[in-house]
Amino acid sequence: MRAARWHARRDVRVEEVPDPVPAAGEVLVRVELCGICGTDVEEYRGGPLAIDVDRPHPLTGTRVPLALGHEVVGVIAGHGPGTDATRLPVGTRVIPDVVLGCGTCWWCRRHQEGVCARQAVRGLNLDGGLAEYMVADAATCVPVPDHVPPRLAVLAEPAAVAVRALRKAGDVTGGTALVLGAGAIGLLLTRVAVAAGIQVVTSETADFRRAAARHAGAVAVRPEETAAAIDRLTEGRGADVVFECTGLPALLPEAIRHCRARGTVVIVGFSGRDAAVPLADVVLKEKRLVGTAAHLWDEDVTAGVRLLASGVIDPALVPVRVASLDEVPALLAVPDQGVVKVAIDPRGQEEV
Ligand SMILES: [Zn+2]
Ligand SMILES: [Zn+2]
Incomplete structure (x- = not known):
C-alpha cells in the first residue's frame, strides 16, 4: 500500500510499504479520509516533537519512519485472529481511537488514558491514517451511522x-x-x-x-x-x-x-x-x-459522532477540501490558507 511517512523534519515521503496486519484484538481499517491537523504541520516543520526517532515508543515499539495522521474515518476491511467480527463486520464505517494508554498504570485503571505517562498517539507514536490501510484496536473503534458520509465523519476527531x-x-x-x-x-x-x-x-x-x-x-x-x-x-x-x-x-x-x-x-x-x-x-x-487534551473514545468520540449524526454539526460548518496522498508533503510545507480543513483520500476514491 501507499503511505505518507515522516522520516525527518521537512522530509515526509509518499512511498510503498507493506500492508499492515491486524494482531489479536485488532481490525484492519481501509482509510476513506484522513484530515491534516496543525499537529502534523508542526511535526513537519519543527519535529520531532512527539515522534520517536532515537528509540522505539515504549508502548507501541514504533519509531520513524511512520505514517502521520490521526483524524481518520475508514471502513473495516479485516479482523485480527480472535477479534470478534460481529460487533464491527467488514464494511462498517468507524472512527479509530487516537490515544492509547498502557492499560495498567494508576490513570489507565481509572480510564484516564489521556494522561497516561506511557500513552501513544496515533500518527505520532504508531502508524496513522495518511495511508491506504491501518490497524486499530477493535474495542475502541466507534461505529459511524451509514447516513454520515466520510466528508462529515472525518470531523469526528476534532469534534x-x-x-x-x-x-x-x-x-x-x-x-x-x-x-x-x-x-x-x-x-x-x-x-x-x-x-x-x-x-x-x-x-x-x-x-x-x-x-x-x-x-x-x-x-x-x-x-x-x-x-x-x-x-x-x-x-x-x-x-x-x-x-x-x-x-x-x-x-x-x-x-x-x-x-x-x-x-x-x-x-x-x-x-x-x-x-x-x-x-x-x-x-x-x-x-x-x-x-484539555485530546479525548477519550467512549465519552468524547462517541459524543462527537452523535453530533455529526444528529445534524448539530453539518457539512457546511467546516468545509473540507479533499486532496490526494501525493499532495501531503506540499500541504505540510505550505498549509492551504483558503480552507478550514484539508482531508486526504489515500486511494482517490472518496465519494461524497
Ligand atoms: Zn489534531
Ligand atoms: Zn497508563
Missing part, C-alpha cells in the same frame, strides 16, 4: 476535542463564551457551545473563517473588536468561559483578561511553547485556568 473542551467549562448554559481562533476546532466548539444554549463570540483574523463562525451561530469579530463585543454582551463583566484555540502563547494573557471574575479559561490550542500568565488577574479575580 471530540471540542466536546471535551466544552465539558471542561462546566455548566455555562445561558452564559457567554468567547472562542479565540476559528480553525476547525474553534468552529466546532462554537457550534457545540451554541447548541448547548451558550451565547458565543468568536474572534478570528481571517475573513473566511469569521464567515464560517457566523454560520456556526457566533457573533464573529476581528481580534480588535473582541473586547467591545464581550463588554456589550456581558455588561462589562467579561465572558463566563474563554476557549483559547489558537495555541499562540501571546494570546493567553488576552484570553485571561476577557474572562470574567470567577470564570474559566479553557486552553485548547497548544503549540508546545510556554506562555506568560497574568497572575494577579488569575488570583485576585479567582479565575480558573483549565487544560
Whole structure:
C-alpha cells in the first residue's frame, strides 16, 4: 500500500510499504479520509516533537519512519485472529481511537488514558491514517451511522476535542463564551457551545473563517473588536468561559483578561511553547485556568459522532477540501490558507 511517512523534519515521503496486519484484538481499517491537523504541520516543520526517532515508543515499539495522521474515518476491511467480527463486520464505517494508554498504570485503571505517562498517539507514536490501510484496536473503534458520509465523519476527531473542551467549562448554559481562533476546532466548539444554549463570540483574523463562525451561530469579530463585543454582551463583566484555540502563547494573557471574575479559561490550542500568565488577574479575580487534551473514545468520540449524526454539526460548518496522498508533503510545507480543513483520500476514491 501507499503511505505518507515522516522520516525527518521537512522530509515526509509518499512511498510503498507493506500492508499492515491486524494482531489479536485488532481490525484492519481501509482509510476513506484522513484530515491534516496543525499537529502534523508542526511535526513537519519543527519535529520531532512527539515522534520517536532515537528509540522505539515504549508502548507501541514504533519509531520513524511512520505514517502521520490521526483524524481518520475508514471502513473495516479485516479482523485480527480472535477479534470478534460481529460487533464491527467488514464494511462498517468507524472512527479509530487516537490515544492509547498502557492499560495498567494508576490513570489507565481509572480510564484516564489521556494522561497516561506511557500513552501513544496515533500518527505520532504508531502508524496513522495518511495511508491506504491501518490497524486499530477493535474495542475502541466507534461505529459511524451509514447516513454520515466520510466528508462529515472525518470531523469526528476534532469534534471530540471540542466536546471535551466544552465539558471542561462546566455548566455555562445561558452564559457567554468567547472562542479565540476559528480553525476547525474553534468552529466546532462554537457550534457545540451554541447548541448547548451558550451565547458565543468568536474572534478570528481571517475573513473566511469569521464567515464560517457566523454560520456556526457566533457573533464573529476581528481580534480588535473582541473586547467591545464581550463588554456589550456581558455588561462589562467579561465572558463566563474563554476557549483559547489558537495555541499562540501571546494570546493567553488576552484570553485571561476577557474572562470574567470567577470564570474559566479553557486552553485548547497548544503549540508546545510556554506562555506568560497574568497572575494577579488569575488570583485576585479567582479565575480558573483549565487544560484539555485530546479525548477519550467512549465519552468524547462517541459524543462527537452523535453530533455529526444528529445534524448539530453539518457539512457546511467546516468545509473540507479533499486532496490526494501525493499532495501531503506540499500541504505540510505550505498549509492551504483558503480552507478550514484539508482531508486526504489515500486511494482517490472518496465519494461524497
Ligand atoms: Zn489534531
Ligand atoms: Zn497508563
